[in-house]
Amino acid sequence: MTELTRPNELDDLVVRMSGVGVRRGQNHLLADLDWAVELDERWVVLGANGAGKTTLLRLAAAELYPTTGEVDLLGDRLGKVNIFDLRPRIGFTSAALAGRIPGEELVRDVVVSAGYAVLGRWREVYDTLDTERAEELLGAMGIKHLAERTFGTLSEGERKRALIARSLMTDPEMLLLDEPAAGLDLGGREDLVARLSELAMDPDAPAMVLVTHHVEEIPPGFTHALLLREGRAVASGLMDDVLTSENLSATFAQDLLLERWGDRFVARRR
Ligand SMILES: Nc1ncnc2c1ncn2[C@@H]1O[C@H](COP(=O)(O)OP(=O)(O)OP(=O)(O)O)[C@@H](O)[C@H]1O
Numbered sequence: 001m002t003e004l005t006r007p008n009e010l011d012d013l014v015v016r017m018s019g020v021g022v023r024r025g026q027n028h029l030l031a032d033l034d035w036a037v038e039l040d041e042r043w044v045v046l047g048a049n050g051a052g053k054t055t056l057l058r059l060a061a062a063e064l065y066p067t068t069g070e071v072d073l074l075g076d077r078l079g080k081v082n083i084f085d086l087r088p089r090i091g092f093t094s095a096a097l098a099g100r101i102p103g104e105e106l107v108r109d110v111v112v113s114a115g116y117a118v119l120g121r122w123r124e125v126y127d128t129l130d131t132e133r134a135e136e137l138l139g140a141m142g143i144k145h146l147a148e149r150t151f152g153t154l155s156e157g158e159r160k161r162a163l164i165a166r167s168l169m170t171d172p173e174m175l176l177l178d179e180p181a182a183g184l185d186l187g188g189r190e191d192l193v194a195r196l197s198e199l200a201m202d203p204d205a206p207a208m209v210l211v212t213h214h215v216e217e218i219p220p221g222f223t224h225a226l227l228l229r230e231g232r233a234v235a236s237g238l239m240d241d242v243l244t245s246e247n248l249s250a251t252f253a254q255d256l257l258l259e260r261w262g263d264r265f266v267a268r269r270r
Pocket residue numbers: 024025027028029047048049050051052053054055056213
């Protein structure tokens with residue numbers, strides 16, 4: 001490829017953080033963080049409780065500003081761009097969002113209302129195309145048959161899948177998933193991991209960042225890992241380089257053995 005035809009690397013960056021810190025009082029939630037996510041990458045962010053994972057994801061979701069450093073999202077600098085223009089381009093699921101959805105909301109409306117950035121079907125009239133897209137996304141997550149049910153009647157695993165469908169509704173350029181498998185039983189976890197793996201391997205899917213505590217929850221197809229400890233990066237880069245027993249031990253402050261089983265990972269204390 002010649003110099004003239006080589007694409008500008010920055011065009012492919014969906015997240016770029018440089019020298020980022022987030023401080024609350026004396027607490028450094030994140031410190032000295034440099035991180036970049038490209039369009040075709042699927043990242044997992046691993047760390048112990050309190051390591052700063054959710055804080056990192058909220059920065060990437062334009063829900064939080066850094067105390068120090070710079071955050072560029074989808075080519076725009078946080079602090080200089082209207083976050084309300086930015087947010088529809090970013091899909092975000094978290095337990096906090098699930099808690100804000102009224103239990104009586106129909107599942108189809110939970111998904112379709114994302115396009116209107118509202119929770120609560122009654123506030124808008126949706127067109128047929130949107131409804132069809134919502135059903136297609138519910139189908140892709142294996143819960144199309146639940147479209148007419150109310151959100152409050154779903155199991156934990158079904159809710160997680162409905163929320164992922166919702167986060168894809170606006171056709172985002174980046175998908176952020178905060179502990180999507182938390183609280184699921186073994187079958188539910190395996191089912192979700194398989195769905196996320198399918199999504200990760202779809203070349204048309206958005207860039208993805210998945211936060212988790214457990215290597216067992218890393219879906220095949222994820223390409224990169226960022227390991228966080230006490231707000232700082234222990235290691236960051238390609239999954240095969242970063243995900244080692246040594247790095248995992250440093251991340252969780254104990255002697256851990258990491259093993260690869262086919263396209264999955266397991267870890268235990270030595
Ligand atoms: N507003 C705040 N003021 C002070 N400390 C805070 C504030 N918000 C978060 N923290 C602390 O910052 C640290 C990082 O929090 P964060 O939620 O990002 O961690 P996490 O890695 O997502 O944790 P978990 O895995 O338990 O969800 C925690 O120790 C938390 O108590």
